[in-house]
Amino acid sequence: MRAPAIEIQGLSKSYAVGFVRKTLKPALQPLHLSVEDGETFGFLGPNGAGKTTTLKLLMGIIFPTSGSARILGRDFHDPDVKKQIGFLPEQPYFYDYLSAPELLDYYAQLCGVPSEERRKKIPALLERVGLSDAGKTQLRKFSKGMLQRAGIAQAIIHDPKVVFLDEPMSGLDPLGRREIRELIHELKAQGKTVFFSTHILSDAEALCDRVAVIHKGELRGIGVVEDLRSKTAVKSEVVWQGSHALASVGPLVSESHTTGEIVRAAVATQDLDMLLEKLRQNHAQIISVTPVHGTLEDYFLIHTSESEKARA
Amino acid sequence: MNSRLAAITLNTFREAVRDRVLYNLIIFALLLVASAPLFGEISIGLEKLILVNVGLSAISIFGIIIAIFIGIGLVSKEIEKRTLYTILSRPVRRWEFVTGKYLGLLLTLVVNTAFMTIGFFAALLIATRTFTRDDAGLLVAIYFIILQFFIVTAITLLFSSFSSPVFSAIFAFALFVIGTFAEDLRNFANLAEGLTKWLAIAAAWLVPNVSSLNVIAQVAHAEHISGKLVLFNTLYALLYSTAAIAVAVLIFERRNLK
Numbered sequence: 001m002r003a004p005a006i007e008i009q010g011l012s013k014s015y016a017v018g019f020v021r022k023t024l025k026p027a028l029q030p031l032h033l034s035v036e037d038g039e040t041f042g043f044l045g046p047n048g049a050g051k052t053t054t055l056k057l058l059m060g061i062i063f064p065t066s067g068s069a070r071i072l073g074r075d076f077h078d079p080d081v082k083k084q085i086g087f088l089p090e091q092p093y094f095y096d097y098l099s100a101p102e103l104l105d106y107y108a109q110l111c112g113v114p115s116e117e118r119r120k121k122i123p124a125l126l127e128r129v130g131l132s133d134a135g136k137t138q139l140r141k142f143s144k145g146m147l148q149r150a151g152i153a154q155a156i157i158h159d160p161k162v163v164f165l166d167e168p169m170s171g172l173d174p175l176g177r178r179e180i181r182e183l184i185h186e187l188k189a190q191g192k193t194v195f196f197s198t199h200i201l202s203d204a205e206a207l208c209d210r211v212a213v214i215h216k217g218e219l220r221g222i223g224v225v226e227d228l229r230s231k232t233a234v235k236s237e238v239v240w241q242g243s244h245a246l247a248s249v250g251p252l253v254s255e256s257h258t259t260g261e262i263v264r265a266a267v268a269t270q271d272l273d274m275l276l277e278k279l280r281q282n283h284a285q286i287i288s289v290t291p292v293h294g295t296l297e298d299y300f301l302i303h304t305s306e307s308e309k310a311r312a
Numbered sequence: 313m314n315s316r317l318a319a320i321t322l323n324t325f326r327e328a329v330r331d332r333v334l335y336n337l338i339i340f341a342l343l344l345v346a347s348a349p350l351f352g353e354i355s356i357g358l359e360k361l362i363l364v365n366v367g368l369s370a371i372s373i374f375g376i377i378i379a380i381f382i383g384i385g386l387v388s389k390e391i392e393k394r395t396l397y398t399i400l401s402r403p404v405r406r407w408e409f410v411t412g413k414y415l416g417l418l419l420t421l422v423v424n425t426a427f428m429t430i431g432f433f434a435a436l437l438i439a440t441r442t443f444t445r446d447d448a449g450l451l452v453a454i455y456f457i458i459l460q461f462f463i464v465t466a467i468t469l470l471f472s473s474f475s476s477p478v479f480s481a482i483f484a485f486a487l488f489v490i491g492t493f494a495e496d497l498r499n500f501a502n503l504a505e506g507l508t509k510w511l512a513i514a515a516a517w518l519v520p521n522v523s524s525l526n527v528i529a530q531v532a533h534a535e536h537i538s539g540k541l542v543l544f545n546t547l548y549a550l551l552y553s554t555a556a557i558a559v560a561v562l563i564f565e566r567r568n569l570k
Contacts, residue, residue: 059401079403087401109319
């Protein structure tokens with residue numbers, strides 16, 4: 001059996017706060033997470049949820065208070081593993097005195113890409129991210145969108161197997177977001193594992209195989225996008241033939257529409273069984289029962305709200 | 313040198329040579345060196361003495377200023393601007409990063425000193441019309457100045473590995489100034505007694521002995537610099553800067569980069 005591309009085992013981070021009496025403030029509760037090879041995985045959460053902390057831990061920028069992680073089956077601190085991963089930080093700021101080809105050349109050197117390969121790869125990659133016209137322009141003169149594209153290019157210059165992107169769409173205009181989305185699609189098509197954090201749910205919905213929701217440093221949910229959406233299905237739509245039955249089930253339905261003998265009615269999921277039973281008793285013919293799914297946003301809001309926590 | 317270390321070194325050098333502040337400092341230093349013959353004009357018969365003193369002091373002081381002011385930002389700027397995030401996500405060890413930054417700044421200082429040395433010898437030729445055999449001693453003095461840069465850059469990097477840029481500059485400059493009185497500190501340690509003696513000995517060993525690396529006065533008076541001193545100073549500068557960089561690496565290895 002193939003090892004998961006990313007396996008996080010109880011990774012946590014706390015910071016000491018206070019001047020005299022230091023107390024530990026958790027930034028990330030012990031996190032257990034596994035991302036399969038070739039998967040596009042969305043890490044969702046509001047600002048300050050712990051997404052960047054998780055990525056900084058995985059990149060070795062900060063050290064965990066407890067726990068460990070494995071990337072491609074090896075310890076995440078192993079320098080050889082880092083040859084296989086690419087990382088785009090949130091709101092990246094690169095060496096602004098360099099041009100885009102110089103920047104890519106530098107990062108490729110750090111990953112041990114031979115000079116012959118660098119000479120071929122850099123122009124091709126700049127073309128691919130739409131920066132071939134940037135030429136010798138220093139990065140200090142780049143727009144936000146151009147910087148983000150340069151950021152993606154540096155993350156994949158060494159052809160990594162796993163790509164980590166921290167808020168790759170933040171601050172981009174709709175066109176820029178579409179370009180980045182297309183790039184992520186391309187990475188997926190090439191079989192790369194993509195782990196990206198975002199708070200833009202439409203992007204996650206469009207791109208991800210699975211998502212995890214994190215809030216206040218705690219994992220609140222994880223799963224396939226469709227499954228998570230189905231968990232927000234609080235209503236079902238029932239269609240039946242036999243308008244006479246409507247009188248006896250009236251109190252159960254929230255809204256209804258009758259066309260001749262056909263009745264279309266919405267019912268709360270917990271009342272669905274009772275409604276179907278009553279329809280049978282009244283000899284109505286059930287035509288269809290369809291759960292009305294919410295969006296990923298509904299799931300996100302439910303799992304990041306305080307009321308959910310109180311209910312739990 | 314491994315390829316990652318070389319890449320970081322060259323990128324640090326490239327950053328420095330593309331920084332306008334460096335050019336301002338170099339132009340100012342060259343102007344000072346070039347104006348040295350003018351100082352000689354006002355002191356008849358002492359042109360060369362004045363020129364050597366002013367010229368070599370300018371090379372030393374401006375190098376120290378560059379070492380400290382670029383050195384304090386070597387690590388902190390990368391943390392503040394988060395460029396370090398993309399570096400540490402590569403197969404780059406933290407010691408390679410710190411050492412590469414150090415070597416990159418040293419390379420900048422050596423190249424900078426080479427240019428200033430050319431300016432200095434040009435000014436000397438204009439003032440004296442000829443070179444003598446004793447002028448080779450001037451190169452030894454410049455070599456010692458470069459050794460000072462080894463130490464000052466390492467100290468600056470050490471302070472900046474745990475302190476803010478402003479404090480790093482203050483600490484590094486203070487330690488350099490104390491280091492110019494290192495011989496006096498040693499003499500004091502010899503004369504003192506009890507706890508004071510031990511504290512003075514400890515301080516004398518800890519502060520960099522910059523005074524023994526300053527032979528400007530001797531070469532200005534055409535005094536011979538012994539091979540033994542060259543060897544001793546070379547070993548001392550290498551050992552001191554290696555120790556300072558090693559401590560900087562130890563601190564940086566454990567640091568959480570927020």
